[in-house]
Amino acid sequence: MSEKGDKSRENIVDAAYALFKKKGFAATSINDLMAASGLKKGTIYFHFSGKEEIALLVLQRAREQLMEFLETVTTGATPADALENYFAGTIALHHSHEFIGGCIFGNAALEMADSNELLARFINQVFRDWTMKLRQIIAEGQGAGQVRDDLAADALAQQLVTATEGAIMLARLRKNDAPLRTCFDTFRALLALPQATNNIE
Amino acid sequence: MSEKGDKSRENIVDAAYALFKKKGFAATSINDLMAASGLKKGTIYFHFSGKEEIALLVLQRAREQLMEFLETVTTGATPADALENYFAGTIALHHSHEFIGGCIFGNAALEMADSNELLARFINQVFRDWTMKLRQIIAEGQGAGQVRDDLAADALAQQLVTATEGAIMLARLRKNDAPLRTCFDTFRALLALPQATNNIE
Numbered sequence: 001m002s003e004k005g006d007k008s009r010e011n012i013v014d015a016a017y018a019l020f021k022k023k024g025f026a027a028t029s030i031n032d033l034m035a036a037s038g039l040k041k042g043t044i045y046f047h048f049s050g051k052e053e054i055a056l057l058v059l060q061r062a063r064e065q066l067m068e069f070l071e072t073v074t075t076g077a078t079p080a081d082a083l084e085n086y087f088a089g090t091i092a093l094h095h096s097h098e099f100i101g102g103c104i105f106g107n108a109a110l111e112m113a114d115s116n117e118l119l120a121r122f123i124n125q126v127f128r129d130w131t132m133k134l135r136q137i138i139a140e141g142q143g144a145g146q147v148r149d150d151l152a153a154d155a156l157a158q159q160l161v162t163a164t165e166g167a168i169m170l171a172r173l174r175k176n177d178a179p180l181r182t183c184f185d186t187f188r189a190l191l192a193l194p195q196a197t198n199n200i201e
Numbered sequence: 202m203s204e205k206g207d208k209s210r211e212n213i214v215d216a217a218y219a220l221f222k223k224k225g226f227a228a229t230s231i232n233d234l235m236a237a238s239g240l241k242k243g244t245i246y247f248h249f250s251g252k253e254e255i256a257l258l259v260l261q262r263a264r265e266q267l268m269e270f271l272e273t274v275t276t277g278a279t280p281a282d283a284l285e286n287y288f289a290g291t292i293a294l295h296h297s298h299e300f301i302g303g304c305i306f307g308n309a310a311l312e313m314a315d316s317n318e319l320l321a322r323f324i325n326q327v328f329r330d331w332t333m334k335l336r337q338i339i340a341e342g343q344g345a346g347q348v349r350d351d352l353a354a355d356a357l358a359q360q361l362v363t364a365t366e367g368a369i370m371l372a373r374l375r376k377n378d379a380p381l382r383t384c385f386d387t388f389r390a391l392l393a394l395p396q397a398t399n400n401i402e
Binding site (some may be wrong): 022023024026034038100101102106107109110111114116117120123124127150151154155156158159161162163164165168169171172173174179182183185186187189190 | 223225228238243301302303307310311312314315318321324325328351352355357359360362363364365366367368370371373375380383384386387388391401
C-alpha cells in the first residue's frame with residue numbers, strides 16, 4: 001500500500017480509538033469516523049471491511065499499550081515491589097486520564113461479550129495475558145516468601161484483575177481514586193505483602 | 202393517568218429493560234422502543250421526556266430487583282452462611298441468564314459514567330447500597346468471629362462488590378461460571394470464612 005494509504009488507515013484507527021474510548025463501539029457510527037478522520041465513507045470502506053475490522057485493530061493497539069504498561073510498572077527489586085509498582089502505576093494511569101474512559105477492554109467486553117464472538121475472544125485473551133503477567137509475579141512472590149502461598153497464584157491473579165476492573169468502573173463513576181486505593185490497600189493486606197504484614201499479623 | 206396510559210408506560214419500560222440489557226443504552230433507539238413496545242413515537246413522547254427518563258425508570262426497577270435478590274440470598278443461620286448463600290445465589294442467577302446480559306448496573310456504569318451525570322449518580326448509589334448490604338453481613342461475621350477482623354468491613358465489602366462485577370464480566374465473556382467460582386472461592390479463603398479456614402490455616 002502507498003504511504004498515503006498507510007496514513008489514511010492510521011488516521012482511521014486513531015480516530016476510532018478515541019471515539020471507542022469516549023462513546024463505545026455501538027454508539028460510534030461510520031459518520032462519526034468520517035467526521036473525526038476527515039476521510040470519505042468510500043475511503044474508509046476501501047481500507048476496511050467495516051466497523052468490526054477497525055475495532056479489532058483498535059483493540060490490538062490497546063493490547064500492545066497494556067502489555068507495555070504492565071512491563072513498565074511491574075519492575076522492582078522484589079516481587080512485592082513489583083506488585084506495589086503495579087498498584088501505584090494503575091492509580092497514576094487513571095489519574096492521568098482524569099477517570100474518564102475507564103478500561104477499553106472492560107468497556108468492550110460489556111459491549112461485545114454477547115454480540116461479537118471474534119472480538120469477545122480477543123478481549124478474553126487480553127484478560128488471560130494480563131492475568132498470566134500478574135500470576136508470574138505473585139508466584140515469584142510466593143517463592144520468595146513475600147506473598148501468602150496457601151492460595152493458587154492463578155486464582156489470586158484473576159482476583160486482582162477482576163477487582164481492578166471493578167474498581168476502575170467505580171473510580172470512573174465517582175471521578176476519584178478512592179475505589180482503586182481501597183482495592184489495592186485491601187489486596188495488599190489479603191496477599192499479606194510485607195508492607196501490610198506489619199499492620200495486620 | 203388512565204389504566205390504558207399506565208399500561209402503555211409499563212409496556213415501554215418493559216421493552217426498554219429488555220433492550221438495554223441486550224444492546225445497551227446508547228445502541229437502543231426510539232425506533233427500537235417503538236418496534237418492541239408496539240407503540241407509536243408520539244405515544245412514547247407523550248409518556249416520557251426521552252430516553253434518559255426511560256433509562257432512569259429501568260434502572261429504578263433493576264435496583265428494586267437487586268435489593269430483593271440481596272434480601273433473599275443473604276439469609277442464613279450465621280453471617281458466614283449468609284455470605285455462602287450470596288456466593289451461591291449470584292452464581293445461580295448468572296447461570297439462569299446463561300451468562301448473557303451481565304449486570305445491568307455494570308453495563309450502565311460503563312456507558313454512562315462519563316456522559317450522563319444524573320444516571321451516573323443513580324448507579325453510584327446502587328453500588329453504595331449493595332456494598333452497605335454486604336458490609337453489614339461482613340461486620341456481623343467479624344463480631345461473631347467468623348470473618349477476619351483485621352480489615353475494615355467497608356473495604357472488604359467494596360472489594361467483594363468490585364471483584365463480583367469483574368467476575369460477572371469475565372463469566373459473560375467466557376459463557377461459564379468459572380470466573381465467578383474462582384472469585385468466591387478466593388474470597389472465602391481471603392476472608393478466612395469457616396469453610397475455608399479448615400483448608401488453609
